[in-house]
Amino acid sequence: MEGDPTLRLRVFDLNCWAIRYLSKRRQERIRLIGDMLRQEGFDLVLLQEVWSEQDYSDLKVKLGGCYPFSHYFRSGVIGSGLCVFSRFPILDTLLYQYSLNGYPYMLQHGDWFCGKSVGLVIIKISGIIFNVYVTHLHAEYCREKDAYLPHRLVQAWELAQFIRHTSKAADVVLLGGDLNMHPEDVGIRLLRGWTGLRDAFAEATHFEGCEDGCTLVPNNCFTVKTELLPFPLGIRIDYILYKAVSGFMVKCEELKTTTGTAPGMDIPFSDHEAVMATLHIRRQGGAAGANLGTAEPTLVDVVTEARMEVGVGLRAAQRQRYSTGRMAVLALLLLLLQAAAVLGALAGLAAGQPFPKLSFSLLAFLAIGVLLLATGLHLFHIIEVKMLQATEEQMRTALRALQERPSDG
Amino acid sequence: MEGDPTLRLRVFDLNCWAIRYLSKRRQERIRLIGDMLRQEGFDLVLLQEVWSEQDYSDLKVKLGGCYPFSHYFRSGVIGSGLCVFSRFPILDTLLYQYSLNGYPYMLQHGDWFCGKSVGLVIIKISGIIFNVYVTHLHAEYCREKDAYLPHRLVQAWELAQFIRHTSKAADVVLLGGDLNMHPEDVGIRLLRGWTGLRDAFAEATHFEGCEDGCTLVPNNCFTVKTELLPFPLGIRIDYILYKAVSGFMVKCEELKTTTGTAPGMDIPFSDHEAVMATLHIRRQGGAAGANLGTAEPTLVDVVTEARMEVGVGLRAAQRQRYSTGRMAVLALLLLLLQAAAVLGALAGLAAGQPFPKLSFSLLAFLAIGVLLLATGLHLFHIIEVKMLQATEEQMRTALRALQERPSDG
Numbered sequence: 001m002e003g004d005p006t007l008r009l010r011v012f013d014l015n016c017w018a019i020r021y022l023s024k025r026r027q028e029r030i031r032l033i034g035d036m037l038r039q040e041g042f043d044l045v046l047l048q049e050v051w052s053e054q055d056y057s058d059l060k061v062k063l064g065g066c067y068p069f070s071h072y073f074r075s076g077v078i079g080s081g082l083c084v085f086s087r088f089p090i091l092d093t094l095l096y097q098y099s100l101n102g103y104p105y106m107l108q109h110g111d112w113f114c115g116k117s118v119g120l121v122i123i124k125i126s127g128i129i130f131n132v133y134v135t136h137l138h139a140e141y142c143r144e145k146d147a148y149l150p151h152r153l154v155q156a157w158e159l160a161q162f163i164r165h166t167s168k169a170a171d172v173v174l175l176g177g178d179l180n181m182h183p184e185d186v187g188i189r190l191l192r193g194w195t196g197l198r199d200a201f202a203e204a205t206h207f208e209g210c211e212d213g214c215t216l217v218p219n220n221c222f223t224v225k226t227e228l229l230p231f232p233l234g235i236r237i238d239y240i241l242y243k244a245v246s247g248f249m250v251k252c253e254e255l256k257t258t259t260g261t262a263p264g265m266d267i268p269f270s271d272h273e274a275v276m277a278t279l280h281i282r283r284q285g286g287a288a289g290a291n292l293g294t295a296e297p298t299l300v301d302v303v304t305e306a307r308m309e310v311g312v313g314l315r316a317a318q319r320q321r322y323s324t325g326r327m328a329v330l331a332l333l334l335l336l337l338q339a340a341a342v343l344g345a346l347a348g349l350a351a352g353q354p355f356p357k358l359s360f361s362l363l364a365f366l367a368i369g370v371l372l373l374a375t376g377l378h379l380f381h382i383i384e385v386k387m388l389q390a391t392e393e394q395m396r397t398a399l400r401a402l403q404e405r406p407s408d409g
Numbered sequence: 410m411e412g413d414p415t416l417r418l419r420v421f422d423l424n425c426w427a428i429r430y431l432s433k434r435r436q437e438r439i440r441l442i443g444d445m446l447r448q449e450g451f452d453l454v455l456l457q458e459v460w461s462e463q464d465y466s467d468l469k470v471k472l473g474g475c476y477p478f479s480h481y482f483r484s485g486v487i488g489s490g491l492c493v494f495s496r497f498p499i500l501d502t503l504l505y506q507y508s509l510n511g512y513p514y515m516l517q518h519g520d521w522f523c524g525k526s527v528g529l530v531i532i533k534i535s536g537i538i539f540n541v542y543v544t545h546l547h548a549e550y551c552r553e554k555d556a557y558l559p560h561r562l563v564q565a566w567e568l569a570q571f572i573r574h575t576s577k578a579a580d581v582v583l584l585g586g587d588l589n590m591h592p593e594d595v596g597i598r599l600l601r602g603w604t605g606l607r608d609a610f611a612e613a614t615h616f617e618g619c620e621d622g623c624t625l626v627p628n629n630c631f632t633v634k635t636e637l638l639p640f641p642l643g644i645r646i647d648y649i650l651y652k653a654v655s656g657f658m659v660k661c662e663e664l665k666t667t668t669g670t671a672p673g674m675d676i677p678f679s680d681h682e683a684v685m686a687t688l689h690i691r692r693q694g695g696a697a698g699a700n701l702g703t704a705e706p707t708l709v710d711v712v713t714e715a716r717m718e719v720g721v722g723l724r725a726a727q728r729q730r731y732s733t734g735r736m737a738v739l740a741l742l743l744l745l746l747q748a749a750a751v752l753g754a755l756a757g758l759a760a761g762q763p764f765p766k767l768s769f770s771l772l773a774f775l776a777i778g779v780l781l782l783a784t785g786l787h788l789f790h791i792i793e794v795k796m797l798q799a800t801e802e803q804m805r806t807a808l809r810a811l812q813e814r815p816s817d818g
Contacts, residue, residue: 168578390483
């Protein structure tokens with residue numbers, strides 16, 4: 001295969017917003033997505049939020065002809081929502097579930113139940129090994145006071161570490177997904193800096209689509225307009241990133257996004273716009289450039305900034321660990337007090353019947369409820385503290401390595 | 410570094426049995442372990458069941474002189490219990506938490522709370538890249554009726570997949586840990602076959618220690634004698650495994666185990682015996698042998714056998730998912746019935762007061778309790794089913810690849 005001409009690869013990425021019972025006109029949109037994918041004939045399709053395995057199976061049946069290979073990543077209660085369709089054989093797969101992903105009691109946000117993960121599929125095309133990653137990070141529900149920032153940063157860090165450790169034998173690395181981060185956010189700078197991945201939008205020779213490459217736009221009839229008020233053009237949170245690892249060169253010739261409604265239809269494919277990249281991959285003499293994407297002094301700043309944010313999250317988690325622990329102890333004390341009162345009454349110490357049975361038992365049940373709930377939350381926050389500490393420590397180690405490197409050379 | 414002579418590496422592995430408040434003479438034993446490690450001066454120390462971070466910190470202080478590099482892997486409520494001490498700089502680390510690890514309601518077994526994982530540390534010695542893995546799989550509480558076999562097989566599979574995907578740039582792979590599997594068990598055959606790892610005990614030129622290399626022996630005063638009754642010599646469940654990935658050769662010159670009491674003491678280091686290997690690593694021309702450790706037709710049998718066991722677990726998990734779901738529905742129906750009765754009474758439909766208040770509220774609380782508990786368990790078994798299905802599917806893909814390979818060649 002040496003001396004091959006350029007390989008042209010068309011990649012499609014979309015957050016499908018296919019939540020059973022909740023997403024509007026879901027089945028219709030899944031049909032539309034399937035029709036379009038069959039028509040367009042991409043090489044590689046990376047989808048997120050395909051929560052229903054039935055939707056995946058329907059797509060699989062429909063796309064069997066043009067994308068004979070596919071993989072659905074199962075995880076969590078609801079699933080990871082991630083799947084991949086490919087024109088080329090999938091050689092191997094691996095799933096890595098993020099250690100933190102929001103809070104189980106934030107039912108209205110629901111991220112915790114999804115088992116957010118990064119999926120890896122390995123594909124070989126014309127002798128070139130592609131490590132293709134698909135992921136979906138924790139949503140940002142309030143940009144001004146983003147309570148999930150530390151969790152999303154832990155995810156961005158774990159994503160970067162997972163890519164670094166698993167892509168060492170790859171020729172080309174591709175990552176597609178809804179990262180729930182704006183291009184200038186610390187998490188995406190961390191991910192790009194620590195892995196060396198390049199942003200297809202920034203690198204594209206030719207671009208066509210929503211202004212600034214936005215993928216959540218006010219023009220889309222399914223987006224919540226009030227959330228986009230501070231961003232009249234919309235926001236860019238869905239990405240295709242890539243890099244060549246050794247002896248290869250990747251160039252983004254063209255990047256496109258969909259723009260609101262699907263062609264010839266009255267509805268869009270999803271509340272997100274799809275991102276479509278045409279990549280040119282070519283062998284080249286010598287190794288690829290430096291492994292890290294950002295100049296190292298800048299990377300030090302980025303890791304430091306990320307570590308600080310993780311530290312903020314760590315202190316908040318420690319406070320919650322403490323307050324849930326205290327609540328559990330108080331509930332236990334109340335129960336013990338009641339038990340003592342009952343024993344006292346049984347032993348005839350108290351004159352008569354000092355407390356009405358009904359409210360006494362209700363209070364006991366309340367105390368048991370609070371005890372169980374507070375204990376569960378306490379255990380959860382113990383795990384949260386552990387994982388934030390682990391990430392902070394890993395970042396510290398990384399910083400030390402970055403700072404020591406120049407003196408080694 | 411080309412043309413180097415043989416590199417000699419001394420590796421130590423021990424399950425330390427250091428559970429706070431539960432393990433006998435824990436602090437004394439941790440001190441003993443630290444003293445011995447300092448005296449012996451191994452190159453690499455892989456420990457399991459160091460649940461208390463304080464114990465790790467104490468060891469770190471004591472061993473700082475001879476093992477200047479170390480890493481503690483945090484995860485789960487209690488922790489992963491895994492840590493590594495090294496004479497050589499640790500370049501990078503990664504933790505992978507197994508997706509299944511027993512049941513939260515099996516409090517007496519407690520594995521679920523430990524966040525069982527595999528930890529990876531990357532070390533470079535004389536220009537040779539070592540990927541060193543340390544792990545601890547789910548315990549086997551009853552060999553005749555091992556309810557945890559499917560979970561342990563999922564763990565063995567995920568361990569093998571994690572090693573395969575992360576070790577592609579390594580020159581030498583080392584794995585140490587308490588695998589909770591006998592040498593002939595399907596899980597260990599799967600792990601060895603799918604990764605190509607070799608068993609230091611089986612390969613050692615010279616062996617010294619407990620008969621058959623056993624690491625849980627009746628002679629150890631902390632082991633439960635009744636559990637070892639069917640195995641008069643004890644069992645071998647702690648391993649050091651290794652392989653050379655490319656252009657290197659690894660040979661196990663010597664393997665030792667401790668034998669009950671620590672030298673000159675009245676107690677052993679742990680309820681497990683330590684495993685100590687002396688490995689010789691040498692560059693050699695050409696690539697290493699085949700990547701898979703077992704002849705492929707045999708490997709097909711092993712993966713088939715493992716897949717069958719995972720299938721058994723899957724059906725059991727599906728049954729539990731169903732019965733917990735049914736229980737939740739029944740509790741919900743009871744609550745609705747009670748609500749209807751209350752509404753009826755309020756509307757004056759019922760003549761008088763048909764039910765005593767106290768037992769009525771107790772029944773309601775009971776129903777709420779059962780509803781919450783059954784729902785929690787149902788969610789847990791949904792995840793269990795998902796992960797067993799995912800593993801079964803991955804094994805099926807692997808089998809297809811194995812069976813297709815000969816026709817490709």
